[in-house]
Amino acid sequence: MERRLFDCREWPGECTLAISGPEDEVVEAQLLHAVHAHGQQDGPELRELIRASLKPASKGARQ
Numbered sequence: 001m002e003r004r005l006f007d008c009r010e011w012p013g014e015c016t017l018a019i020s021g022p023e024d025e026v027v028e029a030q031l032l033h034a035v036h037a038h039g040q041q042d043g044p045e046l047r048e049l050i051r052a053s054l055k056p057a058s059k060g061a062r063q
Contacts, residue, residue: 003022015038030050031046
């Protein structure tokens, strides 16, 4: 199973969180983070945005 990465550092703001793991787990974890840390509203649009922003973990990690 390919690991996927969501990296908040690629978005405007000062958040430094990066989440990697199986795609469905990363989407759920990032969704919780977006709602609780950034005040986003859960919904299909946010889930689609998160899923579309995922990268392969081995190629997407920033140093």
